[in-house]
Amino acid sequence: MIEVLAHNLAPIIFASLVIFLLIGYPVAFSLAANGLVFFVIAVWLAPYSNGEITLDWPLLGTMPQRLWGILSNETLLAIPFFTFMGIILERSGMAEDLLDTIGQLFGPIRGGLAFAVILVGALLAATTGVVAASVIAMGLISLPIMLRYGYDRRTATGVIAASGTLAQIIPPSLVLIILADQLGRSVGDMYTGAIIPGLILTGMYMGYVCMIAIFQPHRVPALPIEARTLGGGVTSLFVMLILIGFFGFLSEVSALMDRTAVQLTVLEPVAAALSRFDEEVSLLFGGGVNADVWRLSAAVVAAYVIAVADRYLRINLLSRLTQQVIIVLIPPLSLIFLVLGTIFIGLATPTEGGAMGAVGAMILAFAKGRFRFPVLQSALVATTRLSAFVMFVLIGARMFSLTFYGVNGHVWVEELLTGVPGGQYGFLLVVNLIIFVLGFFIDFFEIAFILVPLLIAPAQNLGIDLIWLGVIIGVNLQTSFLTPPFGFALFYLRSVAAKVPYLDKLTGKKMDGIRTSEIYKGAIPFIIVQVSMIFIVVFFPQIVMHYKGPVVDPNSIEIIVPSLVPLAPGGAEGAPAGVPGLPGAPTLGAPNLGGTTNPPPSGGTAPGGLPQLGAPPVITP
């Protein structure tokens, strides 16, 4: 009897974990208690288990070391940073401005308000990792407008709830940070892998609205003339866009001109002039790869300055719509570049990007006059609260995993999941079904901390790339925010949408309240879009796998190791500053030892982790 118990401890632990969690005591401590109780039982059963259970009392003493591991994890710092950034932006009224302006921009076309909501949802998603903010803002601002001008209620609510969940999959999302950490991959890779699926998903939402606009136009009418408060004037917006594009991508434009000039000789002088201009401008920005980035930034800043000057000096060269669009859109876009751009090109680690984004958000809020002491304080309180409970769920999960791995639970899960018929696809199907169902009841934090680490070994056995798996899980977890009855995006929308009939302020017409069933039904088409997105990521892994960069043939790499030239004592001439120490170079002076070190950006995709010994090895393709 005891032997049977000892052999089947892993399934027993797992089953009782489910019960422990469902009782409803805080997850962090239920997890820890489950781990602790079964640790005691397992140690007692160990002699009867034929060595399957590898737990003994001293092992419990390694818990402080595990806690230390959680504390000193630099990746997890990104969680408070991006949360803080998101909350500050949420309080800065950015969402409101964006919705107003982009709504006016797209309003005149059919389905325009819905497009605006999706676009703003994606933009907000790229600045924060929090769902609440965008759903609430859109529910408060866009929903009444959509209803006022005759949008179908289900379409309106569905679009808003779905766009809000984009924050979960478009970087810098908290889900992706936690998934990357739990899967043992870099957050930067996870972000790079998730960006294209995130954009495709945004596109699919828009495609759905587009279909409605074509086939059932009465469900998504255009804004009537009297509602277009900013007036028309799209021409000047196009002119500005073309100018930004021209200056921002001058090199590319010039190269294109050169190519066309070969055929159309008339254009030759123009092409030549353009090349000269391009060279001069490039020189101005220091040349090199970074010059492109600097030039584009300069073009964007110039557009912003022009729009502001145009408005406040009352020159009114641009239409009011153009002014407004440029003034409202450029600051958040710059912030997105500051954060995501620097992470993607490997300039900053995700943690650093989060910190700079948080500072940028504070500056933005300050510039808008919305950065007051209570705002800062409440943002910090909310961030600390979230950090405390997330980190303690992680602490509890470590206690649990100590026991669970000690009884070879991971082997049990591995055998269970590797044994699924159908290889990779069978595994992915089962895992996704489990996560989809769990997503109805429990938060993504628990799924990520308990379940995801257990998937690593079976996934690797089946040759599944972990970033790919992470993105699939990310899309799946995003869906859980949208599924009735517990989907959070639906909660948030429910709580801001009017429950009882109300009088529209502008038209004075009596409007019906939104029924909960309408919100649920509105979400269904978008859930279908989500689920098809999971399949797309599964069957077209290349939309994720590009994070690895171009494939390098290992045979074609030739590594030339430079001969070590003895350095003059105390001198470091010719050697890059800050070399952490040269093994086997006894003449190295003391000052270099223990000098400042530059940690390689862990988020970068480049193999920046190569230790620099003397001169870096030259790699020739």
Place this chain on the structure above:
Amino acid sequence: MQALLALSRGIDRVTEFVGKSVIWAILLAVLVSAANAISRKFFNVSSNAWLELQWYLFGISFMGAAAYTLQVNEHIRIDVFYGSRSRRTQHWIDLLGHIFFLMPFVILMSWYLWSYTLQAYWSGQISTNAGGLLIWPARAMLLAGFILLVLQGLSEIIKKIDIMRGLMEDPHPFQSAQEQALKEVEELAAEVAAANALARNTEVKR
């Protein structure tokens, strides 16, 4: 009983003070991290001490806030079952949870962390990274966080018994996720309304 309640109030005051103070550590961590990133990129100056300081600060905030989060009943729960029970059943779950789930774990961790911290303190251990910080303050932080949790657990048990005997009101009754979302929405809606009013005023002035 009065003495116990007084003890509980004292504990609550301490954890509240700590929990509300440590929020500033997050702001500091943000600033340190941003400054470090900028100086690393532009002046090529960086040090492990600054890098480590970031997670020391983050550690201060989440370890310091854990006990206060428990006090205001905001540690995350799965409320599918719990949320639909009567108040009395919820009290029982909480009380038994405090005694059998929370306390053994936090007491045990405090016990282990005590020697773990002392060992680092006596040996004056320094982080293995070049230019790293002293290790014992960070370990002491872990220890302090768990000791606060032990104290808060005690206070919660005292309060829970009194609440169940009808001697006091529940200061932080359980809120379901829906209710919390609603609270958050109301706060935000008020802010949006205030901002709109402000915008309208400025428009009028113009």
